[in-house]
Amino acid sequence: MGHPAVDPREFLDGLRDRYRELQWEPLPPDTARHYEEHEQTRSRAALAYLHEHWALPDRFDPESGAGGPRGAVLGLFGRLTYRVLGPRLREERELLAHMVRVCAALEGRCDELTQRIQQLNQDVTDRQVAEARNLADLSVWLHRQPWADAARRGGESVAEGGPGPTA
Amino acid sequence: MTAGTGDGGSSPRVAVVMTPHWESASEEGWITRQVAGALATVADVHVVTPEGTSAGVSTDSVFTLHRLGTPIDPVSEISRDLLLEGMVGTASVGLASASGLVALSTRGLLAPWDGAAGVLAALSPEVVVIAGTDTLGARRAVDRYDPTAHVVLLALDGHRSHGAHRGDGGDGPGTSGDLVTRSRSVLVVTEDEGMGLPGDPAGTGVVVRRIGAPLSASPSARTEPNTWVGDTGYILVLTDVAEEADNEPAALARLLRLRFPDPPVGIVHSDAFCAWHRGRVTRGWAVERTSDLHRLMAWARVTVDLRPGRLFARRCVDSLLFGTPIVVPADSRGREHAERGRGGLWFSDPAELTWCVDALLDTRAHDAFALQGRAYAEEEYGSTDAFVDRVLAGCGLPAVDVRHVAG
Numbered sequence: 001m002g003h004p005a006v007d008p009r010e011f012l013d014g015l016r017d018r019y020r021e022l023q024w025e026p027l028p029p030d031t032a033r034h035y036e037e038h039e040q041t042r043s044r045a046a047l048a049y050l051h052e053h054w055a056l057p058d059r060f061d062p063e064s065g066a067g068g069p070r071g072a073v074l075g076l077f078g079r080l081t082y083r084v085l086g087p088r089l090r091e092e093r094e095l096l097a098h099m100v101r102v103c104a105a106l107e108g109r110c111d112e113l114t115q116r117i118q119q120l121n122q123d124v125t126d127r128q129v130a131e132a133r134n135l136a137d138l139s140v141w142l143h144r145q146p147w148a149d150a151a152r153r154g155g156e157s158v159a160e161g162g163p164g165p166t167a
Numbered sequence: 168m169t170a171g172t173g174d175g176g177s178s179p180r181v182a183v184v185m186t187p188h189w190e191s192a193s194e195e196g197w198i199t200r201q202v203a204g205a206l207a208t209v210a211d212v213h214v215v216t217p218e219g220t221s222a223g224v225s226t227d228s229v230f231t232l233h234r235l236g237t238p239i240d241p242v243s244e245i246s247r248d249l250l251l252e253g254m255v256g257t258a259s260v261g262l263a264s265a266s267g268l269v270a271l272s273t274r275g276l277l278a279p280w281d282g283a284a285g286v287l288a289a290l291s292p293e294v295v296v297i298a299g300t301d302t303l304g305a306r307r308a309v310d311r312y313d314p315t316a317h318v319v320l321l322a323l324d325g326h327r328s329h330g331a332h333r334g335d336g337g338d339g340p341g342t343s344g345d346l347v348t349r350s351r352s353v354l355v356v357t358e359d360e361g362m363g364l365p366g367d368p369a370g371t372g373v374v375v376r377r378i379g380a381p382l383s384a385s386p387s388a389r390t391e392p393n394t395w396v397g398d399t400g401y402i403l404v405l406t407d408v409a410e411e412a413d414n415e416p417a418a419l420a421r422l423l424r425l426r427f428p429d430p431p432v433g434i435v436h437s438d439a440f441c442a443w444h445r446g447r448v449t450r451g452w453a454v455e456r457t458s459d460l461h462r463l464m465a466w467a468r469v470t471v472d473l474r475p476g477r478l479f480a481r482r483c484v485d486s487l488l489f490g491t492p493i494v495v496p497a498d499s500r501g502r503e504h505a506e507r508g509r510g511g512l513w514f515s516d517p518a519e520l521t522w523c524v525d526a527l528l529d530t531r532a533h534d535a536f537a538l539q540g541r542a543y544a545e546e547e548y549g550s551t552d553a554f555v556d557r558v559l560a561g562c563g564l565p566a567v568d569v570r571h572v573a574g
Contacts (some may be wrong), residue, residue, distance in 0.1 A: 006535040008509055015512075015522045022518070129428045129446040136426035140518040 024141040027134045047104055054096045058082070058089040180210035180564065181290050185283060185305040186298035187239055189216045189232065194478040195323045198356055199298045201381055202321055203230055205558035209565065210293065215286050217279035217304075235282040243275030247301060280304030287312035294562050296354075297346070299323045300365060306346045319562045320350035323478060324360050347373060354378050354561045356479040359503045376561035380479060381551040382544075384488035385458065388465040393433070395442040395451045396463070401431040402524060403467035403491070405482060407474040410436040416473040419520060423471065426521050430528060433463060465489040469511075469527040471520070475501035487511075487544035492536035494523045508547070510540020 060078035082089070184203045188196055206212045207229045214227070219234030226232065283305060287295065297305045298321045309316050347353055347364055352374040355361040361375045368375050392398045404423055406416040424432040424443040431444040440451040454460050460482070464470055470486040471494045480501035483493045487504060493511035495501030505511035512523035527533050559566045 006509065006532065006539065008506055008512055008536070011526070011532070012512055012519075012523070015519070015526055019518070019522055125446055132425040132446065133428050136422055136521070139422065140426075140521055143516060144518045 022141045022144055024134075024138050027130055044107075047107055050100045050103060054093075054100045056089070056093060056096070058086060058093060181213065181292045182206045182210040182294050182296065182562070182564075183213045183215055183287060183290060183292040184230075184296045184298060185215045185280075185302065185308070187217060187244075187279075187302055187305075189214055189218060189227075194476040194481055195299070197481075198323070198380055198478065199321060201554070202296065202298075202354065202378070202558050205555040206294075206296070206562065206564070208555055209559060213286075213290055213292070215283050215305075217283075222282065233286050235279065235286075237279040237282060239279045240275050247276065251301075276301070277304040277307055280308045283308035284311040287316070293317065294319055294564065296321055296562065297350070300346055303346060306349055310349075317563065318350045320347060320353045322347075322353050322355045322360055322364060324355070324364065347371075351563065352376055352561050354558065356380055357500060357503050358507060359500060360479070374561075376557065378557040378561060379547045379554055380481070380484070381554040382481070382484055382488060382548045383551075384465070384485070384549075385461055388458065388461040388489065391462070392466040393459070393463050395440060395449050396431050396433045396466070398466055399431045399444075400468040400528075401433050401442070401466075402427060402469055402471065402528075403463050403486075404432060404434045404471045405473060406434060406436055408436065409438045410434075410441065412436075419473055419517060422517055422521070423524065427524065427528075430468065433467070435460070435463070461485060461489070464491050467491050468533065469494060469524060471495075471524060472499075472501055475499045480504060483511075484544050484548045487540035488549060490537045490541045492527050492533060492540055494520065494527065504540070504543070508540055508543030509536065510543055511536055 060075070060082045062075050062078075184199065184206070186196075186199050189199075190196065191199075203212050203214060211231070212229065213231045213233060215233045215235070217235045217237045217239055219236045219238065221234075222236035223234050224231060225234070280302075281304075287309065294317045295309055296319045297309070300320065300322050306318070309318055347368050348371045350373055353361070353364060353368055353376070355364070355375060355377055356379060358377055361377060364375065402423065404420050406412075406420050408414055408416045410417075420434050420436075424434065424441075428443075428445050431442055434441045434443065435454050438453050440454050442449040442451070454463065464482075464486045467486075468491070470483070470491050472480065472482055472486070473496065475483050475495050477500060480495065480499060480503075483495060483501040483504045486493050487508060487510040493501060493505055495505055495511065495513050497513040497515045499513075502513045505513050512527065514520040514523050527536060556566050
């Protein structure tokens with residue numbers, strides 16, 4: 001058969017001998033795991049739009065106006081308007097550029113925090129499972145302990161009352 | 168049906184099976200039907216039962232069913248079972264109390280069989296099989312029909328746990344021991360069942376024969392694993408109690424799924440199947456079909472049966488036939504399959520339960536017990552032909568060579 005015959009009674013006696021002195025101790029606290037950076041795979045379309053469209057026009061486009069005298073008048077007023085509002089428009093452009101950078105940084109931070117929460121959730125679950133297993137060991141240990149104590153007390157009383165030398 | 172003929176060669180052999188319950192889903196009911204089926208290979212089998220709302224005769228497969236229409240009051244059976252369970256834990260029962268206990272244990276169980284004597288007289292059976300050592304009313308009916316009739320007792324003695332003696336209050340008339348000694352032979356399913364039968368059958372010349380059971384491992388169970396636990400080397404735990412129950416099997420199942428978080432633990436509750444792995448649970452519907460249970464057994468690493476069947480722990484044999492070692496309570500009928508069949512281990516307390524399961528997860532121990540257990544189960548339970556031969560031999564009927572008849 002390829003396997004040596006096993007006598008279950010002898011096997012069980014061997015198990016009882018091996019576990020005669022049960023050992024149990026609380027679990028040591030786990031060391032915190034280092035955060036591992038993972039790439040986020042979700043869509044970045046909104047952020048991409050911001051990156052592409054944050055630069056608003058800061059000067060008048062003469063091609064957009066109509067031709068003829070009407071176009072000349074519109075171009076004159078357009079250039080005048082942009083010249084007057086130019087500094088404000090450039091400030092707004094800088095502001096928008098910074099807001100887009102902040103959005104990108106916030107998204108990166110959110111990704112990190114999401115990963116961190118998932119990691120913590122898994123850590124807590126793993127710890128709970130390990131604690132439960134250890135408590136199961138404790139329950140077994142406690143279950144056996146009164147029996148072991150009683151056997152020891154029985155052995156001692158026999159030794160004390162018997163004719164032989166006592167340890 | 169392949170009914171044989173008597174010595175004269177003209178009239179067919181007639182066998183009667185007397186059972187208090189015919190269509191029972193219990194192990195006792197199942198094995199009674201299997202024995203009747205084995206007898207049907209050589210005889211016309213008539214089943215006599217007190218069940219039914221009115222007396223009548225009908226056909227059930229290859230059997231002729233005689234319902235007496237005088238069903239036994241369930242309260243009487245419960246009272247008897249409680250009395251027997253109470254006496255199992257008693258070292259001895261004094262003679263003074265024995266007669267009182269016997270009267271108490273048979274109250275309401277004898278009268279329902281009164282109509283059976285007439286049925287027997289009409290059939291003139293060659294052999295009468297009485298199902299159950301507690302079926303004293305059937306014995307009384309047989310004696311009324313013919314005190315010398317050939318009686319075979321199908322013990323169905325599931326009251327005793329492993330190694331415990333039944334102590335049924337003596338061997339006087341009207342006791343289970345009396346029914347044993349009245350029989351020419353006693354059929355038992357397991358060796359454990361045959362030990363400590365009431366009435367000292369060995370001392371009175373009654374032959375006790377172990378018949379086993381006709382079981383087989385369905386090849387279809389190995390074709391595809393259960394979807395909730397898959398092919399993960401899981402521990403299969405059979406509890407027979409509800410998931411939220413607050414009793415010993417439920418507590419032991421909880422201990423196992425906490426103690427073994429890494430291999431998945433599939434727990435079969437009466438109301439759900441729970442697959443636990445690393446603290447998380449996947450719930451499925453209750454395992455009700457035998458084929459589903461067999462599929463779970465076929466792919467499990469070890470089967471822990473916390474409540475084996477009280478007659479012969481059928482699920483343990485099924486598991487061994489699939490090559491899955493078993494872990495069972497030390498005081499159960501499953502222990503014989505683990506100990507004599509060398510197919511697993513047994514436990515006396517929760518600590519031993521965890522050691523046994525842990526030990527059988529080891530590949531070397533697992534493989535050794537799996538091979539030994541399967542060889543034992545196939546040898547003693549895996550052949551229908553061998554079962555039929557053993558039953559016929561136990562009943563003193565000649566076996567029929569089916570191949571010869573077919574040819």
